[in-house]
Amino acid sequence: MPISFDRLPVIAEGKTKIIYANPDNPKTVYMRFKDDITAGDGVKHDVIAGKALVDWKTNRDIFGYLNRRGVRTHYLETPEEKVALVEKLDRKINLEVVTRRVAAGSILKWGDVDEGTRFDPLITQFHYKDDPLHDPMLDPGYIDYIVRSKGAKEFMTMREINGQVFTILEEAFARFAVQLVDMKLEYGIIGDEVVLIDEITGGSFRLWPYAKEKVDLQQGNVLNELDPAGRLDKDTYRMGESGGQVLTKFEQIAEITARFAEL
Numbered sequence: 001m002p003i004s005f006d007r008l009p010v011i012a013e014g015k016t017k018i019i020y021a022n023p024d025n026p027k028t029v030y031m032r033f034k035d036d037i038t039a040g041d042g043v044k045h046d047v048i049a050g051k052a053l054v055d056w057k058t059n060r061d062i063f064g065y066l067n068r069r070g071v072r073t074h075y076l077e078t079p080e081e082k083v084a085l086v087e088k089l090d091r092k093i094n095l096e097v098v099t100r101r102v103a104a105g106s107i108l109k110w111g112d113v114d115e116g117t118r119f120d121p122l123i124t125q126f127h128y129k130d131d132p133l134h135d136p137m138l139d140p141g142y143i144d145y146i147v148r149s150k151g152a153k154e155f156m157t158m159r160e161i162n163g164q165v166f167t168i169l170e171e172a173f174a175r176f177a178v179q180l181v182d183m184k185l186e187y188g189i190i191g192d193e194v195v196l197i198d199e200i201t202g203g204s205f206r207l208w209p210y211a212k213e214k215v216d217l218q219q220g221n222v223l224n225e226l227d228p229a230g231r232l233d234k235d236t237y238r239m240g241e242s243g244g245q246v247l248t249k250f251e252q253i254a255e256i257t258a259r260f261a262e263l
């Protein structure tokens with residue numbers, strides 16, 4: 001029987017999902033995907049019919065894969081289309097945790113780095129999650145200081161999980177000749193654990209197809225090895241492509257992540 005969401009209490013509503021209480025198990029919540037897409041800290045906003053379905057699929061397949069690989073995530077199962085059942089947070093952490101392999105996007109404007117620069121080791125940055133304040137980045141030196149002097153071990157855990165997830169997904173996408181360029185994840189506290197929460201969908205990362213059959217990705221700059229114009233991610237929307245084109249790209253992502261079941 002389909003879940004009657006109009007009768008369930010809404011716990012939170014964000015830009016892309018609605019969170020509902022689960023009366024059958026208060027330790028869990030339903031995460032229901034919306035067709036909405038936003039960019040520029042929520043300033044650009046559209047509704048793309050079919051986006052919720054494709055995001056739900058991608059999210060399900062990525063979280064399922066991460067769980068199988070032993071990552072501590074909130075994801076439990078998928079009770080019906082466009083709905084995920086997840087562990088309920090005890091405390092939200094208002095941070096967006098970004099890991100980068102290849103320089104792209106905002107870092108080209110605020111950092112002294114050329115597009116396509118390859119980061120090895122990966123770099124991970126913490127942004128305070130607040131759209132009106134434009135998600136400002138936290139000073140890395142200050143993070144190191146509070147980890148050292150105040151034992152703020154949550155930052156260590158988030159950095160570690162972000163790196164682990166990035167590596168797992170980078171390797172998985174590589175099987176399909178696509179480079180995971182960068183990625184944004186969110187965390188919360190459940191019990192006394194730092195847990196990966198929220199969603200991982202086409203809006204969570206940049207994905208650039210390989211430019212040729214044999215790529216050399218062990219260089220300082222890998223721009224010539226990749227095909228940013230063929231990007232599959234939400235940059236297509238940020239750059240003004242139509243809803244239909246964005247949906248087609250997101251469907252291509254879902255086709256790839258569906259095959260993570262084989263890995």
Ligand SMILES: Nc1ncnc2c1ncn2[C@@H]1O[C@H](COP(=O)(O)OP(=O)(O)O)[C@@H](O)[C@H]1O
Nearest residue numbers: 012013014015016017074086087088089197198
């Ligand atoms: N496991 C969880 N338990 C409770 N709330 C969650 C969980 N995972 C994500 N959320 C919350 O879901 C809400 C909606 O998400 P989203 O639409 O992505 O919001 P935003 O617009 O803030 O990015 C957010 O407030 C987020 O913190």
Ligand SMILES: [Mg+2]
Nearest residue numbers: 014015016198
């Ligand atoms: Mg979100």
